[in-house]
Amino acid sequence: MQEKIAKLFAATTLATCVGVAAAQPPNVIIVLADDMGWGDVGYHGFDDIKTPSIDKLAEGGTWFPQAYVTASVCGPSRAGILSGMHQQKFGYYGNHETLSVIPHDQQNLPEMMRELGYKTGMIGKWHLGYSDDHLPWNRGFDFYYGSPTGSHDYFRSxxxxxxxxxxxxxxxxxxxxxxxxxxRGDYLTTIYADEAVxxxxxxxxxxxxxxLSHNAVHFPWQVHDRYLERVKDLEVHHEERRFFAGMALALDDSIGRIVDTLEKHKLDENTLLVFLSDNGTPIGQGFEQPRRKERGTTTMSSPGDxxxxxGDTYEGGIRVPMVAYWPGTIPANQAYPHPVVSYDWAATFVARSGMKQPSQGxxxxxxxxxxxxxxxxPADERPHETLHWRRDEDYAIxxxxxxxxxxxxxGPQTIRLFDLENDPGERHDLANVHPEKAQMMQDTFDEWDSQLPDNVTGKRFKNRNYxxxxxKRTNVAELNEKLQD
Known part of the structure; x- marks a missing residue:
């Protein structure tokens, strides 16, 4: 699959003449979905979901088969997006109402964009602190409409x-x-779209x-009847998938409305729009028991294969849908083959105005x-050769x-090794087959991890090699043997 994508990428870039920057810095839009899995968009090849507007973005822009977020849960993932860096560097590892924030001495993305002369606006879910000094109107946004909580009812407030x-x-x-x-008499996802327009x-x-930070398609499972009507003929393996498809379609509509508005005002060719999800498919989903799902048993959101x-660092938790759309600048209908990370977008956005790094922090x-x-x-040059993750007791490199x-x-509590080129579904643990590689990668991870600050909550990690x-070295073979006994 990856070889096919690489060939497609090379052919597209050779055939397409594009520029790196517009005559003036572009408008910038981030549309962030919540808990939308790899299998929840049509352009990934799934026909039991309806996402025509997102699919149109992928057709008119570049999509990323190996797109990652910096954490497998909402808060730290959002901190990575809005800081442009590993949120662990300021002690942000998991969701915490008061302590898990981007500190004020670290300039965040909206503050950078405001410094560069942009009018800054946020709509939707914040989840990066509840105290007034850390809410959006005090963290760089000129305009805010939404709610700071992690999940929210779609019909009542x-x-x-x-x-x-x-x-x-x-x-x-x-x-x-x-x-x-x-x-207001409407549905939260639709209201957020109204405010964005x-x-x-x-x-x-x-x-x-x-x-635009949607609550959709996060719990609670609620959808307006008008969206269910539009997916009534969708072929699904479970009726809960149809219900979820209605929620996804409402989110998809918001993107279509944004693109229509840009085109109406002839702003589309000077607007860089990025769509992504904050993490992968939730393990708890649906109305019927058991709600905690296992591989191959999902009834709503899907991690695909x-x-x-x-919540974990397998691909289903951290690999997400991601599309970049900028007509005339970003190549159309391109699958970019190499790994990218959500924190790349902050650096990409400010670079259009010549900013290299945050002014503070x-x-x-x-x-x-x-x-x-x-x-x-060069087509074979990767943005990143090494990637790291740490969320509480879960980690990966x-x-x-x-x-x-x-x-x-x-899954197993052992340290596991996977060859993603030949086994992207992480079905075959090769830690015992390639023990030297497993040990090298553990050492490389520990070198990075041991230099990070402690969790702002004060919690120490049992499996961090302090x-x-x-x-001191973590002996992978010995530890795995002990854990398997």
């Missing part, structure tokens, strides 16, 4: 600023409680940065992807096409 039930938290407009969803309309004459789910781990996907870089991973709750710099 509270009018009370002191609401304790997170599912019904108020929806805010620039720091003030706005009209409750039920009084309004933001573009209001700012069409000046450079803008829009971060990949192993694992949201740590430097990017991400790289400017435009030279790679437009053919300015990818070097080239080899991946070492350890997960504390799903003494790596002092010469």
């Amino acid at each position: 509270s009018a009370k600023d002191d609401e304790k039930r997170k599912r019904f938290y108020p929806v805010y407009r620039n720091g003030e409680v706005d009209t409750p969803i039920q009084e 309004d933001f573009i309309e209001r700012n069409k004459k000046e450079p803008f940065f829009l971060y 990949f192993n694992g789910f949201k 740590l430097e990017f781990d991400g790289v400017d992807l435009l030279p790679y996907i437009t053919g300015k870089k 990818r070097i080239g096409d080899w991946k070492l991973t350890r997960n504390s709750k799903s 003494d790596y710099q002092k010469g």
Whole structure:
């Protein structure tokens, strides 16, 4: 598969003449889905889902078969996107209401974009801190409409600023409680699309940065009847998949409306739009028991042929749908073959205005992807040779096409080695077949991991090699033998 994609990429870049930058820096839009798995978009080859607008983006832009996020759960993944770096560098490893934030001494993406002269707007789910000083209106956004919670009811919200039930938290407009969803008489995903279109309309004459962070397709499982009507003829293996398809179609509509608005105002050729999900398919899903799924038993969201789910470091948790769309600049109908990471987009966006690094704080781990996907870089040159993940007790490292991973709750507890080029579904653990490679990759991971700060929650990791710099090594073979006994 990867060889086929590489040939397609080479042929496309040779046949397509593109530029790296527009005459002026482009408008920038991020559309972030929540908990949308690899198997939840049509352009990946799945016909039991309807995503015509997302598929149109892939047809008119570049999609990434090996796209990763920096974490397999919402909060830290979003921190990676909005910081442009490994969020672990500021102690952000998992979801925590008050402690897990991007610190103020680390300039984030909206703050950079504002510095570069963009009008900045965010719509939707925040999930990067609940205290006022860490909410969007105090973290670089000129405009905010949405709710800070991790999940939210799609039909109801509270009018009370002191609401304790997170599912019904108020929806805010620039720091003030706005009209409750039920009084607007609509569906949250559609309301977010309305607000996104309004933001573009209001700012069409000046450079803008829009971060549209949908709650869809995250729990609670709720969908408006009008979307179910549009998927009633979809062939699905389970009726829960049809219900989920309705939720996905509402999200897809929002993207179609954004593109239509850009085209209406002739902004499409000067707007870089990136669509992605914050992590993979949730292991808990559906109405029927058992709700905790195993490989091949999903009834709603799907990781496709990949192993694992949201919350772990198998491919199903961290490999996600991702598309970049910029007509006339980014090649159309291209599958970019090499691994990329969600933190690359911050570096890519600000590079269009000549910014190399944040003005304050740590430097990017991400790289400017435009030279790679437009053919300015050699076709065989990868943006990243080595990738790392650490979320609580789960970790992974990818070097080239080899991946070492350890997960504390799903699957075997041992350290496992996979050849992703020949086994992207992670079905064949090769740690015992290639023990020297497994040991080298564990040492490389420990060298990186041991230099990271502690979790801001104060929790220490049982499987972190804190003494790596002092010469201590994690013996993979011995540890696996012990864990298998």
